[in-house]
Amino acid sequence: MMSERTAESAEAASGTGAEDAAAGAGVPAPAAAPEDSAGSPDAAQAAGPAEEAAEETAEEAAAPDPETTPWTGRSAWVFPGVTAAFGLLALSGLATIEPPPHATPPGPTVFPAVVGVLLLVLSACMAVVNVRVARRGPSAAPPMPPVAWRPVLIVLGALAVAAALLQALGWLLTGALLFWAVAYAFGARDHLRDAVVALAMSAAVQVGFSLGLGLPLPGGVLELMFP
Template sequence: MTITENRPEPGPPAPGVRGWLRDRSELGVSALLLVVGLLVVVDTLAESGGGTDSDPIGPRTIALVLGGALLLLAALLTIDILRGGRGEAEGGEDVDLEAPMDLRTVGMLAGVLVATAVLIPLLGWPIAGTVLFAGATYALGSRNFPRDLAIAASVSLVTWFVFDGLLGVDLPGGPLMGVFGA
């Protein structure tokens, strides 16, 4: 049994190049994977610096492997699509495919992301992360403010300690830098 046997039969072909592309709209995902994979590989190869005596492989290896994997996925997806493979339509029983997009929720989530980007350099990650996580829970419908704020602050602090303290990834601490000294 091949992968394409379980897929629905495509409808009658639409006329012209636009119709051909419309029937194979998944090629857009392939193109995106290709572009991102090329960006990762080209940027990694352009970076100077490699391994050291203590780490002969260096950080470039992981980036090259990920970029190569993205390129391979783009090629495999393109081949599948050109052979007639089609993505399966959303079949979730709790999803109303006819319902319009909730622009209010999308707008609130976008606002929270922009606010986080603005707040990170000003207040540091722990506070900006708390705004991000608590704001996202509010935008998605939770109204238990004390619990959401406590969880958001905990997650934000834990990620800051892990990345800044343990992994050595410099995240700005803001006013908490003096308190915790991480």
């Protein structure tokens, strides 16, 4: 029963709700009725004495809250690490910030230092939680959803390239390139149609912003070629 529940919540977490929607869309409404009457005694019972508890569990089953799902595996240490890094950065302000000689105390370094210490404390607390989760064994928590790195890296790469080329290439081409690359990362493979849509989108934005709102967008090479 336990494992079934975990599987179910993992499925819900990975967002397959749309599949249910597809099933629901195919079934005409009256078909749901017999299920309704069969299910109601349970519901009535649940709403009885242990109302509070029933409420909590019902909500959890509907959509498990990722904010309360414990971290497992090696990647569990990533966020405590990030927290600690921010803490160290804030603390480094003690060394890097040069307060002007007549600054009224508390000066500009105090607030960052306090926040830095708090971040380090939180990072330690997260580490303790991680150790306790790991000790309970692998079955205690559902595994973290896997990350498909390829599309993420393509999107990030496209953003970096767009930032680098924006001034030189101009908005029209950069925007189109970015659109096309992100669409590719999300699985669009009709390259010609994608390119047409990308150019149309980019051009519409350029026209809307430059002509409609008077905001300048960089022209880039196109400006040099067609002044």
